[in-house]
Amino acid sequence: MANQPQESNEARALEQQIAELQQAAESDEVSRAEMERLQAQLQSLRRKPSSKHNGAWDRVLLARHPSRPYTLDYIDLLFTDFTELHGDRRFGDDPAIVGGPARFEGKPVLVVGHQKGRDTKQKLARNFGMAKPEGYRKALRLMQLAAKFGLPIVTLVDTPAAYPGIGAEERGQAEAIAYNLKEIPKLRVPLLVIIHGEGGSGGALGIAVGDHVVMMANAVYSVIPPESCSSILWRDWDHKEEAASILKLTAEDLHGLGIVDEVAPEPPGGSHTDPKAAAELLRPVVRAGLSRLASLPAEQLVKRRHERLRRLATFIS
């Protein structure tokens, strides 16, 4: 790669920053988080020369693995008293999004997320987890319900994309996602987001604005599917592995970029090998995330959320 020397400069700079943070990190949570982020960045930087495509495509395949636990599996394994609520009160009920109040370790929360189908019939019924405007509007309705009654929100993200269909366009797919992006940040309750499978572009982001964003180790989060990226840049699908690599869509990549706050571990081989174990690995992450956010007054929570979004910037000025 032509820009090798520049990358090692970057690695050296990162190492130095990490060293500087080390002492502060022992006592200060913010510094520790920043240090971990830089470490992840360094790790992802160093892996680049050794393996050409970073194993990113393998992650894409794991994230889409047909036996990977879906949102309702996690709801079943981690929550009790889940009471599914339907419909957007505008047009219809979108089975690609599920949600409702439930308990996590006894405490009421609202859980909402994309749902894929397991067998062919279910896949079709759930539209492969691709939500339509009514799905995004249902999600917001449920989130606003949660905010009304002070329930923290756990959002489970797993979608290839927002549905690209005629009806979805007629009913305002773009408006539905945009509106969520404006309204979700206003909610005066904690937002814990877990990207556990595919984070497919705006289709994922439409419900994934959060105070603390967790990505499972083999989940992916991308602005475009690697196949489409390949077909735009190379005019065929044969470069999807390379596209996956350059899009920086793995959990470590996104952690390094500061877009994701935490990477949650999976069982060896991936969550599909042992869904129960995957859920148990996620449990302490949900517990810690909720309890940390619960300690913040609503005012501060919303302020911090806006600051977090404001920081999502890397540019030269």
Add this chain to the structure above:
Amino acid sequence: MSWFHKEKQPLEAPKAKRVQTEGLWIKCENCKQPLWKKDLEANLFCCPKCNRHFRMTARDRLQMLFDEGVYTEHDQGIRSSDPLHFKDTKAYRDRLKKAQRETGLDDALLTGEGLLEGRRVIICAMEFQFISGSMGAAVGEKITRAIDRCIAGKLPLVIISCSAGARMMEGAVSLMQMAKVSAALARLEEARVPYISVLTDPTTGGVSASFAMLGDLNIAEPGALIGFAGPRVIEQTLRQKLPDGFQRSEFLLEHGMLDAIVPRKEQKGYVSRVLGLLAAPGASGEDPAS
């Protein structure tokens, strides 16, 4: 149907139109009539024969809307840092340099502050010739700063969208700009400062699914392609031809997504009138409930 085929936009802005405009004559893609280039320019880049709205540069947009074409540019020099070190058949860095050279801009958005029929406003205009007007961190940051200025100065905001969506070469960083800008618009809303979104051809993807659809008023130019998914993606997914006029301004108006379709020539007067109604002295910022 012909316009759907035109959606095969290469990554760089198509040269064909510019090559044609190098001569004195240009052929209208819609009515196929030959047009004198000067006539087209004098007519705000709308076909004098069929009123087809041609694409305009960001500079021409600001020129057209600000009184005497006078404005102060804000946040110049904000450029992409290539956060992913993105390289496909070509390095993103080189694509950026090329776009910067060709457009004379730092990135795909220009912010100006000035007077519109005597009222001080901030206008952001997107530049399609800069990597299809795509939104990366520089565009996201510039819009967010424009919103911050509007909140601080109680200045109405106008954004003229012209974009294929999020910028692929900045990956999830560009995706996050959708959330960042939309959250900033929530703050603008709280400050009760009017925001008029002007959607032009084309406005799709991550731009339509964030700030372009979030105006107090969403207005569009006639015949503009506006949607979330591009028509080609939908055709490929559904394996069927799309109906005539699908995802055009008129279609969106009919489906309740737009407040109005405003021809370019009426745009300045329209925006001015609406701001006069919404942001009249004493009318904004008062909460009747408090």
